[in-house]
Amino acid sequence: MQQAASSVSQSSSPYFDEAHSADVVNARMGQNADARLRQVMEILVRHLHAAVKEIEPTHEEWFAAIRFLTETGQMCTDWRQEYILLSDILGVSMLVDSINHRRPSGATPNTILGPFYVANAPEYENGANICLDGKGESLVVAGRVTNIEGTPIPNAKLEVWQTNNDGFYDVQQKGIQPDSNLRGVFNSDAEGRYWFKSVKPRHYPIPSDGPVGKLLGAIGRHPNRAAHLHFIVTAPGYDPVITHIFTPDCPYLPEDAVFGVKRELIAEFNQIDDSDAARELGFAAPFWSVNWDFTLASSANPTPAIA
Known part of the structure; x- marks a missing residue:
């Protein structure tokens, strides 16, 4: 009996051993498990x-990891969503x-959505001011929405949102900021302009007041995001x-806490010291100006391979 058992390869044994632990766990999955779920779980268990x-944690260290995950969920x-925050900072x-947005060369690249997007923001005519609390340095944003060939895309929908000058989104300061402060929805005109x-x-x-913030502090990282405006741009087809x-003068561009900065998304912000131009916009001089074009890839385009 003992001889028969020893003739069975350890890797195919149903009993746990350190050397083949992942194989033993993965072998327990049922034959009727969804194929994609099986693939994902096998890879996760293996890694x-x-x-x-490789780490060889002590029992105390492993329980500390479990407490961290528990506190993250709580x-x-x-x-x-603290788990999204954890995914972001990693x-x-x-x-x-x-991986999911590999686009043709020349198309505007994606970056992360962030946790403070709100659907159904107010819709405005082009030229409206989305700053409702009157704080901060005035800015005018303008540009075009085109396709890869440079053809204007009329009636593209642009959703925009950002923090106020105190560094908070409106939903973080209910009752302090006006509702929908620094949020708006615009549409490009017949020439693709907005x-x-x-x-x-x-x-x-x-x-940074939760477990993810504490983790950042423990590993010597700051929680700061580089200065930016959020956009979602959509058009049929x-x-x-x-x-x-992103603003080009922000000190956190090379060390954004969630790795959201791509070189192609750093814009040129110009300070305009022109009293007449400021008066036409309802600003005081000086004010800031940024021109930014969005280039959309056709949804019919195949996803290019990444070398």
Whole structure:
């Protein structure tokens, strides 16, 4: 009996052993498991067991990891998703987004959505001012929406949102900021043009009062996001673009807490010291100006391979 058991390869044994732990766990999956779920779970188990073997955690360290995950879940609410924040600061959100949005050369690249998008923001005519609290340095944003060939896309929908000059989104300060402050929806005109008034964005910290913030502090990282405006640009027949534009003078561009900065998304912000131009816009001089064009890829375009 003992001899028969020893003739069975350890890797095919149903009994746990350290050397073949991942194989033993993966072998327990039923034959009727969904094929994609099976593939995902086999890879996760394999890499998780490899990491544990490399780290060799103590029992105390493993329980600390479990407490961290428990506290992360307990921090989640209807408007705050701490697990998304964890995915963000580990660079996983950006990696998943990059894998799912491989576009032709010249198309505006995606970046992460972020946790503070709100659907059904107010719709405005071009030229409206989305800053409702009067704080910050005045900014005018203008540009065009075109396809890869440069043809204007009329009636493209542009959703925009940003923090106020104190570094908070409106939903973080209910009763303090006006509802829908620094949020708006615009549509490109017949020539694909859009424009609106706002304030120059500033850097701000991601929520750091929970377990993810404590983790950042423990590994010597700051919680700051580089200054940016959020956009979602959509038009029938084209891939939607979820992206940011970043100010070029922000000190956190090379170390954005969620790895959201792409070189192609750093815009040119110009300070305009022209009293007449400011008066026409309803601003005081000086004010800031940024021109930014969005280039959409046709949804019929095949996804290019990544070398």
